Amino acid sequence: MVRKHLSIGDLPFQDIRLGNFLYADKTKYIYNMLEMDRLKCCFLSRSRRFGKILLLDTIDSLFQGDREFFTGLWIGKAITSSKSIQF
DSSP states (O other), rough: OOOBBBSSSSSOOOHHHHTOOOOOOOOOOOOHHHHOOSSOOOOOOOOOOOOHHHHHHHHHHHHHHOGGGGGHHHHHHHHHHHHSSOO
């Protein structure tokens, strides 16, 4: 079993995925948020140090089309299994 490192500080999503860092997969929530038809804006109210920047960086990578970073994550499987998902 490969041991994962904990990231301390502000690491971009790409560095976390390329490095050997622990990443809690919350991409199903991102997918659900982006698929809402009535969503015009989204207020992300989270406490300090709870990953707001990492969440936005993950969404940015998704819209940039960096699919290699999503391999093995929930949304990566959803993108490859469905032809209707276009971000």
